[in-house]
Amino acid sequence: xxxxxxxxxxxxxxxxxxxxxxxxxxxxxxxxxxxxxxxxxxxxxxxxxxxxxxxxxxxxxxxxxxxxxxxxxxxxxxxxxxxxxxxxxxxxxxxxxxxxxxxxxxxxxxxxxxxxxxxxxxxxxxxxxxxxxxxxxxxxxxxxxxxxxxxxxxxxxxxxxxxxxxxxxxxxxxxxxxxxxxxxxxxxxxxxxxxxxxxxxxxxxxxxxxxxxxxxxxxxxxxxxxxxxxxxxxxxxxxxxxxxxxxxxxxxxxxxxxxxxxxxxxxxxxxxxxxxxxxxxxxxxxxxxxxxxxxxxxxxxxxxxxxxxxxxxxxxxxxxxxxxxxxxxxxxxxxxxxxxxxxxxxxxxxxxxxxxxxxxxxxxxxxxxxxxxxxxxxxxxxxxxxxxxxxxxxxxxxxxxxxxxxxxxxxxxxxxxxxx
Ligand code: SF4
Ligand code: SF4
Numbered sequence: 376x377x378x379x380x381x382x383x384x385x386x387x388x389x390x391x392x393x394x395x396x397x398x399x400x401x402x403x404x405x406x407x408x409x410x411x412x413x414x415x416x417x418x419x420x421x422x423x424x425x426x427x428x429x430x431x432x433x434x435x436x437x438x439x440x441x442x443x444x445x446x447x448x449x450x451x452x453x454x455x456x457x458x459x460x461x462x463x464x465x466x467x468x469x470x471x472x473x474x475x476x477x478x479x480x481x482x483x484x485x486x487x488x489x490x491x492x493x494x495x496x497x498x499x500x501x502x503x504x505x506x507x508x509x510x511x512x513x514x515x516x517x518x519x520x521x522x523x524x525x526x527x528x529x530x531x532x533x534x535x536x537x538x539x540x541x542x543x544x545x546x547x548x549x550x551x552x553x554x555x556x557x558x559x560x561x562x563x564x565x566x567x568x569x570x571x572x573x574x575x576x577x578x579x580x581x582x583x584x585x586x587x588x589x590x591x592x593x594x595x596x597x598x599x600x601x602x603x604x605x606x607x608x609x610x611x612x613x614x615x616x617x618x619x620x621x622x623x624x625x626x627x628x629x630x631x632x633x634x635x636x637x638x639x640x641x642x643x644x645x646x647x648x649x650x651x652x653x654x655x656x657x658x659x660x661x662x663x664x665x666x667x668x669x670x671x672x673x674x675x676x677x678x679x680x681x682x683x684x685x686x687x688x689x690x691x692x693x694x695x696x697x698x699x700x701x702x703x704x705x706x707x708x709x710x711x712x713x714x715x716x717x718x719x720x721x722x723x724x725x726x727x728x729x730x731x732x733x734x735x736x737x738x739x740x741x742x743x744x745x746x747x748x749x750x751x752x753x754x755x756x757x758x759x760x761x762x763x764x765x766x767x768x769x770x771x772x773x774x775x776x777x778x779x780x781x782x783x784x785x786x787x788x789x790x791x792x793x794x795x
Contacts, residue, residue, distance in 0.1 A: 382451040383483055383507055384643050386560060386590065388631050391643045394451040396485070397443055399436040400427035400638040401471045405459035407489045407543065408525040409513075410603035411566060411596060427458045427638040428652065429659035430769050433471040437478060439658035443640060444479075446650060450640070452507070454485040457637030462492035469496065472503045483507065487564075490547035491527060497550065501557040508554055509592075510547055511564040515582045517541035519575050523568065525603070548586055555587035562629065564592045567610045567618060577621045584625040591622050592629040660697040660768050669750075671696040671705065672767050673733040674760050679704070682756050682763050686738035687713070694730065695764055702764050717745060724749040734763040 384391035405412075431439060444450055453475050455461045461468040472484055486500070487509040493500075500508070514520035520540025527539035534542055554561050563583045565576050572579075580591050596609045610618075619628045631643065640651050647655075673692040675684035691707045711722040720742040727733065732752040743753045756763055 395449040395642050396452040396454055397450050397640040398454045398456050398638055401431050401436050401467050402457055402459045402461040403430050404463040406463040406491050406528045410523055413599050413602050431659055433474055435658045436471050437474040442654050452483040452485050456487035460489050461486050462488050465496055476503050490550045491543055493550035494553055497553040507560045509562040512547050512579055513566050514572055515544050515579050519572050522571050551586040551588055561588045562590045563588045564594055566594050566596055568596045569610050576618050580622040580625045590629055591626040593618050669729055669731040671730045673727050673730045675735040682734045682760055683736050686735040686742055720745040727751055732767050
């Protein structure tokens with residue numbers, strides 16, 4: 376089916392009952408901390424931005440999209456909207472967009488970001504024919520922004536208070552200008568936070584309109600427990616309606632925003648179907664590309680909870696594999712006895728032909744190199760087996776409170792984080 380820009384259900388109210396969108400949750404991190412945001416990964420019942428039940432790698436996301444389109448051909452838009460910021464980890468986002476663009480040349484592509492790191496990627500977005508970008512601009516006055524953002528991280532530097540808020544707005548303005556130069560449709564979301572920026576929302580709309588933004592979306596605050604604004608009363612519907620009317624003097628206004636989850640799929644405002652949720656769960660444990668023939672992971676563990684054995688001293692390895700949308704222990708497998716030099720490690724590699732990775736406390740260079748020849752990643756780490764499996768299958772960075780170290784074997788095509 377040929378799709379034009381008017382087939383985007385978020386930008387065109389008239390088609391929201393005919394065309395659906397899908398969010399691919401591939402962006403795990405954020406470079407800004409908004410005082411209203413808490414990202415979680417395991418809540419399927421909560422519906423708001425920042426929430427996803429799983430995280431996908433770019434290849435998993437493509438497969439999930441392919442499956443989803445078979446089930447729901449109304450999908451006209453692929454969006455990346457979290458659970459973190461798509462440009463905090465731009466390589467994951469851009470790789471996903473590229474895979475989708477190659478597989479589905481007619482698909483509308485959409486990205487939602489805080490805007491801090493968009494400007495340097497505008498040309499790439501344009502070359503991928505990303506047609507819609509949403510930026511969330513909550514303040515153009517750094518004094519007000521300082522109340523909204525706890526910190527802003529640019530590369531390795533962290534900025535707080537008005538310096539951080541000022542930097543964010545400068546980057547957002549640059550991004551809007553350049554996106555418009557490239558002909559991208561730009562929507563600006565503004566979270567209406569009573570007592571903080573509600574008197575400032577119209578100024579935001581006026582400034583972004585001057586820069587060429589196409590549409591405004593005033594989103595009432597969704598107070599999330601455990602955040603700075605967790606106890607702030609959301610604005611009343613009549614206050615939001617009045618603000619939208621004023622904003623409408625400067626920009627067309629979107630009023631049907633569904634505050635979608637980072638893994639939303641289907642028509643706007645409709646909850647994901649159980650089949651779609653299952654497909655997402657399944658996709659998150661599906662090995663990618665060359666890993667398909669080797670779905671399992673070997674683990675050097677003393678007691679079955681932690682990755683805590685050196686490969687050289689492990690007499691057996693626990694073999695885990697994906698099952699029913701998760702992973703489980705399949706068996707334990709004896710390792711070849713010590714001695715024998717390279718032959719020992721070649722024998723081990725032969726017994727691990729069904730494994731894409733081995734999680735170990737550490738390993739010598741010889742086994743690393745030999746296992747790499749067999750395309751088995753050796754991942755050195757300390758911590759829970761579950762964390763290691765999440766890294767391999769779901770691309771989730773290990774965040775162990777104990778010092779955690781991941782090192783991939785030389786055959787690893789991944790990003791040095793134990794996942795690829
Ligand atoms: Fe794009 Fe936002 Fe609509 Fe998702 S909900 S498709 S990110 S405009
Ligand atoms: Fe959350 Fe988005 Fe703010 Fe990041 S930019 S803290 S993901 S709301």
